[in-house]
Amino acid sequence: MLNGRIAQPSPTVRQRRSGARSSNSTTGLLEEWAYIRPYSTDTDRCAALPQWLHYYNHHRGHTALGGRSPADRVTNLSGQYN
Numbered sequence: 001m002l003n004g005r006i007a008q009p010s011p012t013v014r015q016r017r018s019g020a021r022s023s024n025s026t027t028g029l030l031e032e033w034a035y036i037r038p039y040s041t042d043t044d045r046c047a048a049l050p051q052w053l054h055y056y057n058h059h060r061g062h063t064a065l066g067g068r069s070p071a072d073r074v075t076n077l078s079g080q081y082n
Helices: 013-017 023-034 042-058
Strands: none
Touching: 023 042
């Protein structure tokens, strides 16, 4: 008991993330870039971010977009003026 209340267990990661609109991109960022492999330094990890972001936005299919990448959906990207 804490101050007369029964302590509640912490919610699981899944419970904390449910309903959060950014959870998919955050999960992708962590699982597919930050923790995918060990980096020697934070500098090395930061250096890998631009490549991962390019992959994530231009090549990786997204379920919410019917398997398309965000770049496939957006027509006004730099260099893609229609």
